Amino acid sequence: MKYFLSFSLAVYLGCVPSWGEPANPKAYLQMIYENKGGYTIPPEEISAVLKGGGHPQYGEIPYDSAAHILDDLNLSRQDVFYDLGSGVGKLVLQAYLTTPVRRSVGIELSATRWNIAESCRKQAVADDHIISGRDLAFLNQNILTTNLPDATICFISGITFPPSLIQSLMDRLSSLDRELKVISVLPLPAHKQFMLIKTYTLPMSWAPEGVEVCLYHVTPALQPDASAKSYKYKTTRKKKNTVKIGVKSS
Numbered sequence: 001m002k003y004f005l006s007f008s009l010a011v012y013l014g015c016v017p018s019w020g021e022p023a024n025p026k027a028y029l030q031m032i033y034e035n036k037g038g039y040t041i042p043p044e045e046i047s048a049v050l051k052g053g054g055h056p057q058y059g060e061i062p063y064d065s066a067a068h069i070l071d072d073l074n075l076s077r078q079d080v081f082y083d084l085g086s087g088v089g090k091l092v093l094q095a096y097l098t099t100p101v102r103r104s105v106g107i108e109l110s111a112t113r114w115n116i117a118e119s120c121r122k123q124a125v126a127d128d129h130i131i132s133g134r135d136l137a138f139l140n141q142n143i144l145t146t147n148l149p150d151a152t153i154c155f156i157s158g159i160t161f162p163p164s165l166i167q168s169l170m171d172r173l174s175s176l177d178r179e180l181k182v183i184s185v186l187p188l189p190a191h192k193q194f195m196l197i198k199t200y201t202l203p204m205s206w207a208p209e210g211v212e213v214c215l216y217h218v219t220p221a222l223q224p225d226a227s228a229k230s231y232k233y234k235t236t237r238k239k240k241n242t243v244k245i246g247v248k249s250s
Helices: 002-013 025-032 043-051 063-073 090-098 111-126 163-174
Strands: 080-084 103-107 135-139 153-156 180-185 194-204 207-218 242-244
Touching: 025 063, 025 090, 025 111, 063 090, 063 194, 063 207, 080 090, 090 103, 090 111, 090 135, 111 135, 180 194
Parallel strands: 080 103, 080 153, 103 135, 153 180, 194 242
Antiparallel strands: 180 207, 194 207
């Protein structure tokens, strides 16, 4: 009993991770993704991705770059995270393991990449890192047609997406019945429901020198324009609302 109380106090004080969370999430992700990459997919999947309006070229946001954004967002159990074009699912798993989000979801059209993500999800389940009351899911679906019933924050790494896909995706996100935040690698085109909140300069797998990552607040299309709305975003304020960091790619 004395040991249990001491351990509970240590968890409360943050000396050890809460139940289900790896002691070192970065090392854990490196371990379960060892020799698993999404850079090569078969020709039939390339055709399917192109037919679906996307692009088969692949890239990843390094762990440290993602950690900077996730920490800055101050996510809670009320948040539901979606990665739209999630590849092998590293960011989705990182969001689940390192933040208290209620649900973390990855949507990926390539079956090869989705299968890798699913295998890593099953490994996390086997390792007791997926806990009751919090959900981790990977969907082998098209980001333009899949249902987003509960999203509060979406990540888009659309550097290879054609302009028509980006526009359709922005229209779809603004048609949801709730406000949400959108993180985009590179700036999005002007849209009356998207208001730029903050920018970061962060290293990526294809650009270790760093690229611009933008955080937007999105209002539903039935509400007034985002640009006309007074919105207070709670985060650590930086000079000119811009953050630039340098981290090693992983």
